Amino acid sequence: MRLSVNQITVAGRDTRELVEGCVRHGIPAVGLWREPVAEAGIEEVAKLVADAGIRVSSLCRGGFFTGGDRAALEDNLRALDEAAALGAPCLVLVAGGLPAGSKDLPGARAKVMAALEFLAPEAGARGVRLAVEALHPMFCADRAVVSTLGQALALAEPFPAEQVGVVVDTYHLWWDPRLAEDLPRTAGRIASYQVSDWCLPLAADTLRSRGLPGDGHIDLPAFTRDVSRLGYTGDVEVEVMNAEVAARPLDDVLADLVRRHRELIAPHLQEQR
Amino acid sequence: MRLSVNQITVAGRDTRELVEGCVRHGIPAVGLWREPVAEAGIEEVAKLVADAGIRVSSLCRGGFFTGGDRAALEDNLRALDEAAALGAPCLVLVAGGLPAGSKDLPGARAKVMAALEFLAPEAGARGVRLAVEALHPMFCADRAVVSTLGQALALAEPFPAEQVGVVVDTYHLWWDPRLAEDLPRTAGRIASYQVSDWCLPLAADTLRSRGLPGDGHIDLPAFTRDVSRLGYTGDVEVEVMNAEVAARPLDDVLADLVRRHRELIAPHLQEQR
Numbered sequence: 001m002r003l004s005v006n007q008i009t010v011a012g013r014d015t016r017e018l019v020e021g022c023v024r025h026g027i028p029a030v031g032l033w034r035e036p037v038a039e040a041g042i043e044e045v046a047k048l049v050a051d052a053g054i055r056v057s058s059l060c061r062g063g064f065f066t067g068g069d070r071a072a073l074e075d076n077l078r079a080l081d082e083a084a085a086l087g088a089p090c091l092v093l094v095a096g097g098l099p100a101g102s103k104d105l106p107g108a109r110a111k112v113m114a115a116l117e118f119l120a121p122e123a124g125a126r127g128v129r130l131a132v133e134a135l136h137p138m139f140c141a142d143r144a145v146v147s148t149l150g151q152a153l154a155l156a157e158p159f160p161a162e163q164v165g166v167v168v169d170t171y172h173l174w175w176d177p178r179l180a181e182d183l184p185r186t187a188g189r190i191a192s193y194q195v196s197d198w199c200l201p202l203a204a205d206t207l208r209s210r211g212l213p214g215d216g217h218i219d220l221p222a223f224t225r226d227v228s229r230l231g232y233t234g235d236v237e238v239e240v241m242n243a244e245v246a247a248r249p250l251d252d253v254l255a256d257l258v259r260r261h262r263e264l265i266a267p268h269l270q271e272q273r
Numbered sequence: 274m275r276l277s278v279n280q281i282t283v284a285g286r287d288t289r290e291l292v293e294g295c296v297r298h299g300i301p302a303v304g305l306w307r308e309p310v311a312e313a314g315i316e317e318v319a320k321l322v323a324d325a326g327i328r329v330s331s332l333c334r335g336g337f338f339t340g341g342d343r344a345a346l347e348d349n350l351r352a353l354d355e356a357a358a359l360g361a362p363c364l365v366l367v368a369g370g371l372p373a374g375s376k377d378l379p380g381a382r383a384k385v386m387a388a389l390e391f392l393a394p395e396a397g398a399r400g401v402r403l404a405v406e407a408l409h410p411m412f413c414a415d416r417a418v419v420s421t422l423g424q425a426l427a428l429a430e431p432f433p434a435e436q437v438g439v440v441v442d443t444y445h446l447w448w449d450p451r452l453a454e455d456l457p458r459t460a461g462r463i464a465s466y467q468v469s470d471w472c473l474p475l476a477a478d479t480l481r482s483r484g485l486p487g488d489g490h491i492d493l494p495a496f497t498r499d500v501s502r503l504g505y506t507g508d509v510e511v512e513v514m515n516a517e518v519a520a521r522p523l524d525d526v527l528a529d530l531v532r533r534h535r536e537l538i539a540p541h542l543q544e545q546r
Contacts (some may be wrong), residue, residue: 103492109450138411140448141490142473151450175413177382177424178451200415204477217414219376 002269003261004029004057006194006239007036010253011246015040018250019052025254029055029235031192032086034079042085049086057235058131058192059088065115066096066108066145076119083128089234090131090191091123092167097142108145113155116164124163131191132156133167136175138206149173150182156189165191168227169239171198171210174218187230195220195265196240203243210240213260224268236265275542276534277302277330279467279512280309283526284519288313291523292325298527302328302508304465305359307352315358322359330508331404331465332361338388339369339381339418349392356401362507363404363464364396365440370415381418386428389437397436404464405429406440409448411479422446423455429462438464441500442512444471444483447491460503468493468538469513476516483513486533497541509538 005027007018015036022030030049037045037059049056062079064072076091083091095112098105116130123130134152135144146152152166166189173179175198197216203209213220224236238257245253278300280291288309295303303322310318310332322329335352337345349364356364368385371378389403396403405425408417419425425439439462446452448471470489476482486493497509511530518526 098490103490103495105447105492136410137448138409138475138479141471146450147448148450174378175410175420177419177421198414202411202475202479206411206475206479217371217376219378222376 001026001028001258001261001266002235003027003258003265004031004055004235004237005254005257006031006058006060006237007033008060009238009240009245009257010250013250015045016048019048019054021250021254022054023052024251025258027254027258029057029237031058031060031194031237031239032056032088033060034082037082037086042082046086055235056086056088057237058090058092059083059086061092061094062130063093064096065112067099068111068114072096073115073118076115077122080119080123080126080128084126088128090129090165092131092133092192094133094135095144095146097140097145105140105145112146116155116159120159120163124160129162129191130164131167132164133169134172136172148176148178148182149186150178153182153185153189161188165189167192167194169194169196170218170220170223171196174198174223183226184230190227190230190232190234192237193227193232193234194237194239195224196238208241208243210242212240212242212245212256213238213264220264221268224265228268228270236261236269274299274301274531274534274539275508276300276531276538277304277328277508277510278527278530279304279331279333279510280306281333282511282513282518282530283523286523288318289321292321292327294523294527295327296325297524298531300527300531302330302510304331304333304467304510304512305329305361306333307355310355310359315355319359328508329359329361330510331363331365332356332359334365334367335403336366337369338385340372341384341387346388346391349388350395353392353396353399353401357399361401363402363438365404365406365465367406367408368417368419370413370418378413378418385419389428389432393432393436397433402435402464403437404440405437406442407445409445421449421451421455422459423451426455426458426462434461438462440465440467442467442469443491443493443496444469447471447496456499457503463500463503463505463507465510466500466505466507467510467512468497469511481514481516483515485513485515485518485529486511486537493537494541497538501541501543509534509542
C-alpha cells in the first residue's frame with residue numbers, strides 16, 4: 001500500500017497516537033507537520049516512526065518567502081534539518097502571500113525564486129528535496145503567490161531535480177486548464193502527490209474546506225493515473241484540512257482512508273515499487 | 274468619463290432608479306442584468322437609457338452551456354435578442370460548472386466550445402458580441418469551467434473578433450501567473466473590462482466576496498494600464514457583488530464609484546475616445 005496520512009487530516013492528536021493508529025490500520029506512511037513534531041521532540045519522533053516501520057513521506061512545511069526576510073530563510077534551514085533528522089524525503093514549501101499592504105505580485109514572486117536559489121544547495125547537502133507547492137488561486141493574496149503547476153515547475157526547473165521538486169495536490173490543481181500540458185513536464189520532479197477533494201459550499205474558513213477523496217468534484221482515478229504514468233512511485237498522501245473530519249474518532253477516519261485509498265487510488269497506480 | 278456601473282453592484286433597485294442615479298452623478302454607462310430588465314420591460318428600458326443618454330456597456334448574462342441542452346442555447350438566443358434591443362455591445366457568457374454528478378471537466382469544457390459554434394453567427398447577425406468570461410478557479414465546479422484568460426481566448430480565437438470576445442475581469446484574473454503572456458493576445462478581443470477588488474476574508478457566500486476598487490489586494494492602476502495599452506477604448510464596468518455595498522444608499526455608492534474611478538482608473542486610461 002502506498003497510502004500516507006498527512007498529520008493535519010487527523011489534527012488534534014499527538015504524533016505517537018497517529019503513528020500507532022497507522023500501525024493498527026496497516027498504513028505504511030505519514031506526512032508530518034513541524035509543530036506537533038517539535039512538541040513530541042524530533043529525535044523521539046524519528047525513533048517512533050523507525051521502530052514502527054513507518055515511512056515519513058513529507059514534512060510540512062517551509063516557505064513563506066515573500067517577506068524577503070533573512071529570518072524566513074533561517075527557519076527554512078531549521079526545517080530542512082528537521083526533515084533530514086526524520087528521514088523525510090521532502091520539505092513542502094508554501095510560497096507565502098502578498099506582504100502586508102503590498103499589491104506587488106511580480107515582486108513577491110521574485111522573492112520565492114531568490115529563496116530557492118539560497119535553499120536548493122542546502123537541501124541537496126542534507127539529502128532532502130524542496131517541494132514547491134502551488135496553492136489554489138483563492139489563496140494567492142494571503143498564503144501562496146504560486147498558484148499553478150506551471151508556475152511551480154518554472155521555479156523548480158532551474159535546479160537539479162533531486163534538490164527541488166514540486167507537490168502535485170489534487171485540491172489545488174484540479175481546475176487548471178493547462179494541466180494536460182504541464183503535468184508531463186513534472187516527470188522526475190514530483191516530490192509529493194497529495195489527494196483531497198473539492199467540496200461545496202466552501203467552509204467559512206476556506207482553508208478547511210477540503211473533503212475526503214471521493215466526496216467532491218475531482219476525478220481522482222483519472223488524476224492518479226496521470227501522475228502514475230509519469231513514473232511517480234512515492235506515497236499518496238491524504239491531506240484533508242477539514243474540522244469535521246478531524247473531529248471524528250481516529251480509528252474511524254483511518255479505516256475510512258484505507259477504504260477510499262483501495263477504491264479510488266490504488267487501482268489506478270502502476271505498481272513500480 | 275468611461276465609468277459604467279454594473280447593475281448588480283447596486284442590486285435591489287429597479288432599473289429606472291439606477292439610470293436616474295447615473296444621470297445625477299454624471300455616470301455615462303450601465304451594465305444591465307436580464308432579470309431586472311425583464312421586470313421593467315425590454316422596450317421600456319431601451320427607451321429609458323436612450324432618453325437618459327446612457328450607454329449600455331454589457332448585458333449579463335448568457336452561457337451555462339455545460340449541461341449540453343438545447344434549452345440553454347435557445348435561452349442564449351433570447352439573451353442576444355435582448356442585448357440587441359438594448360443596444361448592448363456584448364452579452365457576457367458564464368460557461369457553467371460541472372453538470373450534476375459529473376466529474377468530467379474536459380467534457381464540460383467541450384460543451385462550451387460547441388455552444389459558441391452555434392451562437393457566434395447568431396451573435397454576428399444581431400450585431401452583438403459574445404463575451405466569454407473566465408471566472409476565478411474557485412467557481413470551477415459550480416459556475417464556470419472556464420477559469421483563465423488563456424482558456425477564454427482559446428475559446429474566442431476561432432471566431433471573428435466582432436462575434437466572440439472576452440471579458441477581462443480583475444477579480445477573476447488578477448492572480449494568474451500567465452497574465453503577462455495572455456493579456457497581449459486579447460488585443461481587439463476585449464469585449465468588456467470589469468473591475469472589482471479581491472478582499473479577505475472571503476464572505477460565507479464566496480460569490481458575494483468582491484470589494485470596491487481599492488479596498489483589496491489587486492493593483493488596479495497597473496491592470497488598467499495594461500488593458501488600456503492594448504487599445505481598449507470601452508467602458509470600465511464596476512461589477513461588485515457584495516451585500517454590504519448593495520445595502521448602502523444608492524447615491525452614496527454611486528458617488529463613491531465616481532471618486533474611485535477618478536482616483537484609481539481614469540488616470541491610467543489612455544484617452545482614445
